[in-house]
Amino acid sequence: MKLQIRTCRLPDDLVILTEMLHRAYAELAARGWRYSATHQTPEVTERRVKAGHCFIAEMDERLAGTITVKRPNPKSTSATYREAATFMFGQFGVDPAFRGRGVGRALHEHAVQFALANGATAMALDTAVPATHLIELYAKWGYREVERCQWNDTNYESVIMKKDLKPAHAP
């Protein structure tokens, strides 16, 4: 199967992207964690896409996964997300039909390259404290816990993880 990563197109992708996010995050909903992507409307997806740069992964031209990279947000309640050169990613999911084939890893790498090309020196993310399988995956990718917070719209405490980025040509 051929994997391609492209920028999300609005409004064309909105409905299928929202439906795919619900499928991808269903396993987290089943464990009682109310991530926004478990239930968000297309309008919320649109707002989240527009808040950053959203990439779509396609396998043989079928929507297989997504990730959104965001620049620092000076108004964030998280000190990490306010840092001048720390980008973050979210709305990250792969359709269960395409799992375990490197789509998630490729999307993450794409997000990192986008951040580096736009001046980032670090990347961050947040997830649910009890989602230990995700915390372990991100730790494997080099992220470390730097902060904890409680968002208004989630029913769990979040951990913020961060890693320093090095340009490909750096020693």
Ligand SMILES: CC(C)(COP(=O)(O)OP(=O)(O)OC[C@H]1O[C@@H](n2cnc3c(N)ncnc32)[C@H](O)[C@@H]1OP(=O)(O)O)[C@@H](O)C(=O)NCCC(=O)NCCS
């Ligand atoms: C997390 C997620 C995006 C990974 O997508 P994916 O395409 O299956 O991931 P990949 O095939 O690229 O594999 C990524 C890593 O996970 C590991 N992995 C994949 N499937 C696995 C499984 N069933 N069990 C354990 N590890 C697994 C791989 O070994 C790989 O490790 P590596 O990067 O060291 O090679 C996907 O599982 C998902 O959408 N989960 C539900 C939504 C979610 O949790 N989003 C993140 C919220 S913070």
